[in-house]
Amino acid sequence: MSVRLGILSLLAEAPSHGYQLKADFEARTGGVWTINVGQVYTILDRLQKDGLAEPADRDADGDRRPWAITEQGRAVVERWLTEATVSPAPPRDEMLIKVLVAVGRAPEVALAVIDHQRTALFRLLQEARRATPGSADLAERLMAEAVRARHEADLAWLDRCEALVTSSPTPPSDSRTEDPR
Amino acid sequence: MSVRLGILSLLAEAPSHGYQLKADFEARTGGVWTINVGQVYTILDRLQKDGLAEPADRDADGDRRPWAITEQGRAVVERWLTEATVSPAPPRDEMLIKVLVAVGRAPEVALAVIDHQRTALFRLLQEARRATPGSADLAERLMAEAVRARHEADLAWLDRCEALVTSSPTPPSDSRTEDPR
């Protein structure tokens, strides 16, 4: 859904065509979130089907196929940008799932998983800090900072997990914790 | 993918059946990430197809259909828990996409979007802090803290966005508005 709305939002700025929209989308996200070109064409078809975009006049173009946003589409973008993205349940996250599932096991397992995760995350964070020498364009910098901020938050959370798992009243072998075999 | 592995990981602890696995998965994630039961049955079928799970002996059960993990499945879980989840590109996030796309527009637009987002996030954070009175089980607490940590990180990032957008050399009407060709 987010890619679709991102594309539509770009169309709200100016008419464009598939290949260009892909490039623009990736530029806006600092080159971090690439998309398959094919998907853009699919999205454009669906946007048309939903009355949010339509083929635009192809002035003096080559083999490009320009698209424009419709009034309805403009309204959708307007709403999207105005209303904040806040779900009660945050998007599912693989790392959280992994750690939380592991925490349900024996403490040693949980602690090992937490430690692996933390080590890897820490390495990532170091790389992230080393990169972005203040250079680059706005999008790249913002994306880099977002990633950094999340990594730091996740690291702090992992520490917290470790603390709680270690100090918890050790629910040792209840119900289905002990694995047979 | 994460749900599938979460389910498989639960199966690695003990044989179980669809309905139970759904409940366990949700319990592990503090009740925050619910899944449709139907999906669990689909996942189980696919796991069997891939040789990671298999129907288990139905000892003295009613109409329940127990599943067990296979050796191969156990290896997969082992790998999943051991290798950290660290992708160079973090999962696509709607809020980030929205803000980054908006930042490509005129500063007023970007600032408005940032502000809406921040207000909403702040409210969420307050609720999150008010909840979890230290009570509840481990999973619930950890999940609540993860959510809180992410919200705080996102809020800090939004401030950073605002600062950079405000202080940036105002690329006022360029970007992709012109570029004919």
Next chain:
DNA sequence: CGACACATGTAACACGTTACATGATTTG
């Protein structure tokens, strides 16, 4: 010429969501 960027599309597949259908058991 050959490689690469530009440009558009299709097909197959995986994952997730919502909704629906069906039935047994438990409990107020």
Next chain:
DNA sequence: CAAATCATGTAACGTGTTACATGTGTCG
């Protein structure tokens, strides 16, 4: 008895991924 919970499944749909097919233009 009626309602809720337990339990299993299917169908339709939306979104995203990978891979493939095809063709033009440019540049070394």
